[in-house]
Amino acid sequence: MNLADLTAIELLAKYRDGSVSPVEVMDAVLARVDELEPQICALYALDREGARAAAQESERRWREGTAGALDGVPVTVKENIATRGTPVPQGTAATELIPAAEDAPAAARLRAAGAVIFSKTTMPEYGMLSSGVSTFHRLTRNPWDLSKTAGGSSAGAAAAAAAGYGPIHVGTDIGGSIRLPAGWCGLVGLKPTHGRIAVGNPYPGRAIGPLTRTAGDAALALSVMSGYDPRDHTSIPVASDNFEVDLQGLRVALLLDAGVGLPVDPEVTAAVSATAAVLEKVGAIVEPIAPIITREMLDGLDRFWRVRSATDIAALPEERRAKVLPQIREWVSTAGDLSGFDVFHGYSQMGAMAAAVGQVFTSYDVILSPVAPITAFPAELAYPTDDPSKPFEHIAFTVPYNMSQHPATTVNATWSTTGLPIAAQLAVPHHQDLKALALADYLTKPHPWPLA
Structure with a gap:
């Protein structure tokens, strides 16, 4: 097994017994990057010298018995999670490149635990696409099939995880931006309870979470990043939940129809149904449920976000505004046609989604659904619909949990007939x-990981 493919839990065990050094692991990860990055294009601001120096410091801490919880583990963070000294372009050429003054809370906690943050990862334009299309970064591709998207907006994080650029990668999620790419790349991707990981610049629905190849590594990363930070007024103290579940009698709501958006591919339906059957076989009580959200809710959300994005773009100088991706400019171009009533009503639909999800949890312990209605779409498309006027038709299974602030994770369920991952989503x-x-x-079964 290549050292780059070991889990964080495995690496820590080997560091502890002295059979492997963080320096060796970092060299293996950088060799993997050299091999695959020209095709995948997952990284931004790769710091080879800094990574090797940090690995050497970690090696010293292990010798001295002062290693932290993630000491020497290679980690990437999405480029919109600030790291001191690195600009935060937000995936667009329209951003002024100013080095960040300090680490965001999540990055600071990772560093304090000894993790080696060796690179940032790519994202699409303003994080508003479920693809890797960007005017700033190269086009990020899916390691399972280079013609397909890795998803977004945590595009680079998912591609890096699937390609084996080390075990832990950190993304952000405001409508599915961790779970969609994790699902399309065959990963575990967790959008935590809102506030469990401090964001630093909070916004309704926005969360930070891990993308990993195993649930155990995701739990480890979550434990390190969790906790209150005064820079995020929505952050909360560390919770006391445990990495365990009793399947006997577990009440599972099976949601196969989002009620809105793209139709669900039959292969996706079959994969999630098969996952439900696995749980039912070991004692869970599985019951189909009707759609949770409505067309009015999804369209209202679109109107609110459209105006929010239009406001941000309108504040840019004209020469920078012209650099914004054309599809985004087209999407926000109708924002001026919306009234204050339209915008307020759109905002209210976030609460309506939250209430609808909360009602389901009065009767069930888990909501099992697809992550996306389709498998990964062509990499060059900004949206699966290829239509800026219909940008959210694929997020109806994911976005409700951003609005309701519930945790939701992905798990690879099976593979499509064309060899692409198909994921199930578990919301609790x-x-x-x-x-x-x-x-x-x-639910996770071992399987080999792709080498593009």
Whole structure:
């Protein structure tokens, strides 16, 4: 086994017994990057010298018995999670490149635990696409099939994880931006309970979470990054949930129809149904449920985000505004046609989604669904619809949990007939993040990872 493919849990065990050095592991990861990055294009601001120096410092801490919880583990963070000294372009050429003054809370906690943050990862334009299309970064591709998208907006994080650029990668999620790429790349991707990982610049629905190849590594990363930070007024103290779940009598709501958006591919339906059958066989009580959200909710969300993005873009100088991706400019071009009533009503639909999800959890312990209605679409498309006027038709299974602030994770369910990952999503009540990961751990079966 190549050292780059070992899990974080495996690496820590080998560091502890002295059979492997963090320097050796970092060299293996950088060799993998050299091999695959020209095709995958997952990284931004790769710091080879800094990574090797940090690995050497970690090696010293292990010798001295002062190693932290993630000491020497290679980690990437999405480029919109600030790291001191690195600009935060947000995936667009329209951003002024100013080095960040300090680490964001999640990055700071990773460093404090000894993790080696060796690179940032790519994202699409303003994080508003479920693809890797960007005017700043090269086009990120899916390691399972280079003609397909890795998803987004945590595009580089998912591609790096699937390609074996070390075990832990950190992304952000405001409508599915961790779970969609994790699902399309065959990964475990967790959107935690809102506030469990401090964001630093909070916004309704926005969360930070890990993308990993195993649920155990996701749980480990979550434990390191969790906790209150005064820079994020929505952050919360560390929860006391456990990485365990009792399947006997577990009440599972099976959601196969989002009620809105793209039709669900029959292969996706079959994969999620098969996952439900696995849980039912070991004692869970599985019941189909009707759609949770409505067309009005999804369209309202679109109107609110459209105006929000239009406001941000309008504030740019004209020469920078012209650099914004044309599809994004087209999407926001109709924002001026919306009234204050339209915008307020759109904002209210976030609460309506939250209430609808909360009602389901009064009767069920888990909501099992597809992550996306389709498998990964062509890499060059900004949206699966290829239509800027219909940008959210693929997020109806993911976005409700951003609005309701519930944790939700992905687990690879099977493979399509064309060899692409098909994922299931597991959403659970607030503060039961580790329960979701324990379910994913139970459902995950070992399989080889792609080398593009």
